[in-house]
Amino acid sequence: MSPADAPERLRTRGLRFLKAHRRALARLVGWSVLESGQTFLLGYALARALDDGFLAGRAAVGLGWLAPAALGVLLGAYGTGRVYGAVAALVEPLRDRLVVRVVERGVREADGGALSGLTQQVEIARDTFAGLVMVSRSFVFTSAGALAGLCSLAPPLLLAVVPPLAAGVALFALTLRPLAGRQEAFLAADEALAQDLGAVCPGLRDVTAAGAEDRIAADTGVLVDAELRAARALARWGVVRVACLALGGHLPLVMLLACAPWLLAHGVTPGALVGALAYVTQSLLPALTGLVHGLGTSGSRLTVVLRRLTPPDPTEPRPAPGPGPSAPHPPGPSAPHPPGAAAPRTPPALALTALTFAYGPASAPVVDDLTLTVPAGGHLAVVGPSGVGKSTLTGLVAGLLEPVRGEIRVCGRPVPGGDAAARRVLIPQEAYVFSGTLGENLAHLRPDPVPEKELLAAAEAVGLAPLLDALGGPDATVDPAALSAGERQLIALTRAYLSSAPLALLDEATCHLDPEAEARAEQAFAARPGGALVVVAHRVSSARRADRVLVMDGPRTMCGTHDEVVRRSALYRDLVGSWTAEGTDDDAGNARERPEPEGPGASGVPGKPGESGKPGGPGESGAVSQPALPLGDADGVHAVAGAGLAGDRRHVVPHGPVGQVQAPRDLRDGGALGGEG
Known part of the structure; x- marks a missing residue:
């Protein structure tokens, strides 16, 4: 209301x-x-x-x-x-x-x-x-x-x-x-x-x-x-x-x-x-x-x-959500249309109505009665502590999870559904690159061949051009194990940029890039004609660039501009304070995060045995800026098995070469896998 x-x-x-x-x-x-x-x-x-x-x-x-x-x-x-x-x-x-x-x-x-x-x-x-x-x-x-x-x-x-x-x-x-x-x-x-x-x-x-x-x-x-x-x-x-x-x-x-x-x-x-x-x-x-x-x-x-x-009475008719997300109540009604008038030609890129999701019948809802609208061309940043439901929200929008109740529409098409799936693209934190040429990886989401001129323009916009030149062009063969985490993210981002989906969901998809590379990639997605962007942010600069910020905080979830939610949300103020900043701004007005040294496990991703942190390629540096909050799945589900779980005494290293393993004791808690002493 x-x-x-x-x-x-x-x-x-x-x-x-x-x-x-x-x-x-x-x-x-x-x-x-x-x-x-x-x-x-x-x-x-x-x-x-x-x-x-x-x-x-x-x-x-x-x-x-x-x-x-x-x-x-x-x-x-x-x-x-x-x-x-x-x-x-x-x-x-x-x-x-x-x-x-x-x-x-x-x-x-x-x-x-x-x-x-x-x-x-x-x-x-x-x-x-x-x-x-x-x-x-x-x-x-x-x-x-x-x-x-x-x-x-x-x-x-x-x-x-x-x-x-x-x-x-x-x-x-x-x-x-x-x-x-x-x-x-x-x-x-x-x-x-x-x-x-x-x-x-x-x-x-x-x-x-x-x-x-x-x-x-x-x-x-x-x-x-x-x-x-x-x-x-x-x-x-x-x-x-x-x-x-x-x-x-x-x-x-x-x-x-x-x-x-x-x-x-x-x-x-x-x-x-x-x-x-x-x-x-x-x-x-x-x-x-x-x-x-x-x-x-x-x-x-x-x-x-x-x-x-006296908040709005649920028995009263509610107006349609307005332009700009809000939770748990929408910020305002859409402009009413007189009887007989034509509806707007362009539906919102994303519309959630009373969306609720829980991981079990007896579990507390992770997403509870969330109503928001992201208009075509909108830019929304989603923030919140680990486990609050940010990745769950992107999974729901992508159709990977089924809500308990509520409605999800992508460009006016209901989710799940083939029409909605064709209109959204999800880039997760763990980027996927397959063996083949670089051009094949980049054009993977396009049914028809992509002209080389368009491919090069997309690489330049997202920031992949230096890596593309270093590898030898679109026809160069890609070895996924030889790429750094940041390089794989740049490839996945460019692939999503070339897709025809108007809605892009970035679930910490730039966490292995430095702030400048992250800003360039996000600005490229935000500038796509008619394209909307939803970013699970892990830096304050990412949240500042968005039109609106959705702070997920259970029943105190709220949405607004960066300045509005800083004033209204204690959680958001704490999150902004936890992001390390030098106190200076770049040319775009974004706070520069203080880089932290990268090494084995410094970014939440183990390095190769016997190697110290080193530059991984374009968009990465020897001292990559990392978020203050731990990386990994935001809902608390990690790719690394915890102590006490059954296992084969081998731990697959994310982003490492195929078959690379760690010693059983090299885990988060220092314990053994599967009860091994």
Whole structure:
């Protein structure tokens, strides 16, 4: 549910709530009518007391007319007391419903903010809702009583009071939407600044030790400036609110005084004029002041709190996901199409709807109710800790795994299916190169022969050209065992680039390349005409290059730009912090990761026995930059058997020559395979 649709959703729920509690609403109206009698009697009795009593020299008659006014005060006080009871009958069910929703969310989703919602936000919603009901009701019934009194005294009085009052209320109504928008923008800016300071302040020692004071100050300064701009915009609209109050509340008083000679000349008695002044000063002005300050200030506050406490109801119809992935809720609806209008010609490159997957009936879902959309030409980076489900997600999109429920569509075609398979290409971390010519490897995914000119252009775009020249061109014979891991990845990337599939899935397919080679390859895929790219990122620079970043974090999965998820996701901030960076940027604005020495096992890939790390070819160096997180399958399934498993006492080395083995004890945990001592 997008922010643009939230007001309509809250309005619909509000109408349903009032309909369900129409009896309490009817009691509120009835007691408000009794309370408004006090307003009517105030000015009318005062006018009659002056005209028929004190001004005519009959004090007893004047005092007699003041008696109904005193009685009206007593009846109004009684009605006001009953009004509070009717308001409670509306407010307390709302509070109970919000408490139930907060508790359900805290229990089912393990929401850490449930305690704050239960102890603070629910009470804010209850108090604010009660205040809005009171001020709105007071203005409606007080205005009705005062205008009825003016009409009964002398209809010409309405000419001096009604036009400015109506103009002030109309101007205030026109400012409600922009004023609420400015208030919500200010609250959002304030919360963003508070969240940033909450992350920065505990780490000031680390900031100082890393010499990052200027960068942190600049980032925080952006948020401070944003809040300042929001506060100034809100203040400007606050001036308009004061103008509404002056126009609708104070101008009628001036009009009555300025038009007094004309009114007295046209049959308005002095008592009626005094009664009209009483209506304006004692009834209309206080009621309008309460409406402007109460509705203008508390209305948007209530809206913001209700949006947070009442997520979209699963029984309500959901709009189609918009351009840009999000989880667990889509960021917004697609643009609606009028009846009879043609649908968009280009479907999204990838569309997931309520996707859920678990590795067993009793297992917790690895992917839970994920809905996202990657448009044609989009670029999405998927990040998260090891085992969170990044490779599982690419496997689901590729049709290698079957979801428990939900729908997957690639370019509008359902997965699994032959049409969808022809429109996506998956490049895993462990690149596959077969014996044959280099040209045969590169054209493997194309049914027809690939022109040499197109093949060379693809190699140049991806960064394979130096290796292609070193090997002797497309007709050179390839020995997979003689290639380094990075060289095999470049070949696999170029092969996928030459395929006709518009959706490319890179599952850590560049982990053995240096940052520059990785950037070149990813930018080549992102620049393919009509091609979309989904990257399982293992460097912060890779995530920065993407249009959107999907942070997989169980029920706290979220999506947005790099800057947005840095502010909103604690996990993403930790992941970015764990990537080693020098603190400088390259020409593309990407952080340069600090290289680490490569040697046997330094990159998670054992080297040849007796060899130290050495340059492996184009895109690799003797000190290859490696991710801070361990490589291997992101879902925790490794090609290397762990200790205690049955085996043949031989361990096949990934990326090594065929038949190459390691000693049984040369394992991750230093233990033996198959219980060998």
